[in-house]
Amino acid sequence: MLSFTAQAAVISSHAITLRGSPALAEGFDHFTYVNPNANKGGRLRLNALGTFDSLNGYINKGIPADGLNRIYDSLTTGSDDEFGTRYGLLAKRIIRDTDDASWVTYELRPEAKFSDGHPVRAEDVVFTFETLLKDGAPAYKAYFADITSVKALSPLSVRFRFKSKTNREMPMTVGEISILPKHYWAKREFNRSSLDTPIGSGPYVISDVDPGRRITYARNPNYWARDLNVSRGLYNFDHISYHYYRDGSVAFEGFKANQYDVREENKAKTWATEYNFPAVQDGRVILQSQAHQNPAPMQGFAFNTRRAPLNDLKVREALSLAFDFEWANRALFYGAYTRTTSFYSNSELAARGEPSKAELKLLKPWRKQLPASVFGPAIVPAKSAGDGYDRANLLRAQALLKQAGWVYKDGALRNVDGQPMRLEMLLVQPEFERIVQPLRRNLARLGVDLSIRILDVAQYIERLRQFDFDLTVTGVPASLSPGNELWSYWGSASADAPGSGNLVGLKSPVVDALIARITRAKSREDLVTEVHALDRVLRSQWLLIPQFHIPYFRVARWDLFGLPDNPPRYGLGLDSWWWKGSSTAHGQER
Template sequence: MWHGVFIRLAMRCCFLAMGLFGMSAQAAVQHSHAITLRGAPALAEGFRHFNSVNPDAPKGGRLRLDALGTFDSLNGFINKGVAAEGLNRLYDSLTAGSEDEFGTRYGLLAKRIIRDPNDASWVIYELRPEARFSDGHPLRAEDVVFTFETLLSEGAPAYKAYFADIASVTALSPLRVKFRFKHKTNRELPMTVGEIGILPKHYWATREFNRTSLEVPIGSGPYVISDIDPGRRISYARNPDYWARDLNVNRGRYNFDQISYQYYRDGSVAFEGFKANQYDVREENKAKTWATEYNFPAVTDGRVILQRQRHENPAPMQGFAFNTRRTPLNDLAVREALSLAFDFEWANRALFFGAYTRTTSFYANSDLAAQGVPSKAELALLKPWRKQLPAAAFGPAVTPAKSAGDGYDRANLLRAQALLKQAGWHYRDGALRDVAGTPMRLEMLLVQPEFERIVQPLRRNLARLGIDLSIRLLDVAQYIERLRQFDFDLTVTGVPASLSPGNELWSYWGSQSADTPGSGNLVGLKSPAVDALIARITQAKSRDTLVTSVHALDRVLRAQWLLIPQFHIPFFRIARWDFFGLPNDPPRYGLGLDSWWWKGSPNIAQER
């Protein structure tokens, strides 16, 4: 996950007593202000601030953002309800990441991180004594223990998959907490545990954790909830007593006195809200809107600024996901045939103004994307699973077929027809039918009306093959619940990509998560080969080993046709009202919104 530049490991080592660690007194361990996957942190101990911030940014003003749908819960850690946007601002984690650096985390709640670089079976986080929750209660090791025990027993399924390798979490003292892991080789997990927001044990002692609630929770982060209009609006106020406001990892960040989220029914209504100055910043994800609709007066007179901000992130794999738990989508030939019916070249020209690049890899726009035929090292990882994997995994990396871009795509539809015949489906009496005469009928589940125009051309091409694809548009709550229960045929999804993939892969692709309601494994993949590759990725000790392992995983996922790949762009499209100051240098891997500051507006009273 959700970052790092990898250079040689050069960190100071110390010796700790055998009684503390249960290790030999001669065992060398590291005491550091940061933790990395591989190599040394880019910022030395005592650094003043992250690179892509203005350390002298003024505090004040407000930031108004948008959200879609509704919310009915202020508990984002469980698999129930629809959590409000922005809840992450309530909670501090043991470490903080920089949007300029992958694979490195710097101490936040933790003053010191203690570990053995040759033994990933444990890590110790030493807390800052000044750490406090927003009610003034000290944050201590018992809160860290409570957080992980609670998330593993009552949290959303993703936590259970992500942290399945945790053996124990123990408070060694009020300010020291030790994580023990089941294996010595999962190199990412000692860093990953530092990324989770820490919950207050004293607050939850009198409350039921695993239920939705609109009761304002207690956290330790830079903001507290100041106002709620259930399902419509939520506002956060900067905590003037925030314990970590002067830490180097926070300097120049969290500058707004108020951050609010206004909820809208769908993206079209939200765009009208932006034009009416109801919120301040919009990250545009529709090429047509960006190309044709940002011509309203506030843009032409300079009150709204349009910018394209490049980034170095690998592109997420956005696509039409197949639920392989269901017939006929459990047939690889059927999935490949359906994929041939999506005419990207026509859609890019006719719908997207040529703005997009076809996504061909689960790690597009990065060196982790598999290219050409497998290397010897990749083949060595794939060969033990030859009988279980599609033959295509051993050849040139699978890529979506190109079309003539004419909207009919006859050549690809003929290929699709041949694959469907191979799978036992034949066109008869106006429909594509199996041997029992049952027609192929599928449903596309959507939550955003804007996607209908993208699905309709796919629907038309499938109809030419005799396949009936219906479109079901749901509200947010219904949509989330159906996905949690895997109650769908196809849906639009996005699988996040990272320059340093690791334990999150278990939730997306691990066999154990396939039947766990609410997991990230929407497609229902169960593959011992994929499980083995994920294990190797999490255990990689060098960048070369990681890249080779991810290449092999990318080949296998692409050869399975688990979804129909869509498209991506290597930059953020941002529209913002001209109320803000921004650092001179944007971050390499993020939008950097938390480092913006309020520049001012003469009409702030009217704009609220």
């Protein structure tokens, strides 16, 4: 076995990258964005919305509690300052062939232990993947469809084999999954929603559960990896708790009342007008806008294309023209937002202008199956005059609807059988209704009857799992290094799998082919080209009405914490904060 920098095909390394070399050489001291001498102690109180009734976040049953990832370790861990690289955590060495992605071997650290003292071994890794593929949520089956075998070569060595020799992401992807303890689950039913306290090997253990109201995690003083370089300066709080609120408005009042410590604000109006309470004015609460370099997720009003009339591309494009972003940004959001135009906005992965020659080479074989618009300038949502009644866009929408067989008659938009177009927008956050209502008014001008239904969290999750909706608000995550997760969001095989990320129900051989190419990309240049092509195709399908984004985090925090001098480029870095305390802001622990 040779070092990472060796020229031979088979390498043994402390890290795994998709392309190129890791930023941090073997033997690095700590991640660049942490304070390695950060104090340990204190507590961090966070908020969550809705409720929870399960401590098993790996199945398609129940509502899992927030923060469960804190009790688990994976084979590798990422840096919030670097993308496309994973560093060994449970795994000490990663052995692979740079020319053949059909296998990877992870060698475990002998000192790795679960919180009950039981050692982490290769059999736990094998058990984890076999269990998730058999009884886990459907997304795991799509995510790991390329795995052919997981075999323990020794108590400390496990080898994965894959169907493809060119899917370069899979050897890295398997290292990201939380490893479950075989001995704990041996006498338990995995595919069952439960509040039994699970065991993991991570930096925290579950210390207190108040079902549906609060969950608290305690830092494990015997955490096996506390002195590793990938842990130095992280996981500094003795206790981390999540306090549940029924909706965002109540949660905001809870923050003002010092019931939790940190709030990431997602409402422009609230940020602009309501952070003027006494604790902000006297400095006990600090407001910060932290820039990041993450691609913006595609947040939008998602269409369920499994249902008529939303299975018609012209109908979806027409309905998209009824969202007046320019008016909403001015009247509702205080000009804070930028319109999202791409599935990878705020990054080099967003398609812009005309397709390049390399992009056209990928797209031309599919010309007959794609709209002509794919081969022109990248599609962007129509701009409006910003007056709340954009007649030009509504006339365009009316023309598209007519082409699709819908005409305005007797006070409603009707099809050839005289049936009116009636749609339902499913929401879980009541405060989002004010954003939907202007869209509803414009649709009414076209003759479309859009009703709004607000559900509690449990009902909402179950209806999305079963794809029982017309429209809903969703956000599709975006990565600087997209790969196998795309199968869950857009792959044809996931379109009919309950609980999958393919909410819109897209089934496209073109998209499937592009995802396959993306997972095989050998260079950053190839990846960018292939994602540009995918972005163009997705945008041409009008699967969502794109909404808006901001390229920074809006954070309010009680003045209780120390923060590193250099925040990470791709995350908030909350786990690198530490407790400094304050007698004036401590408040009562609840």
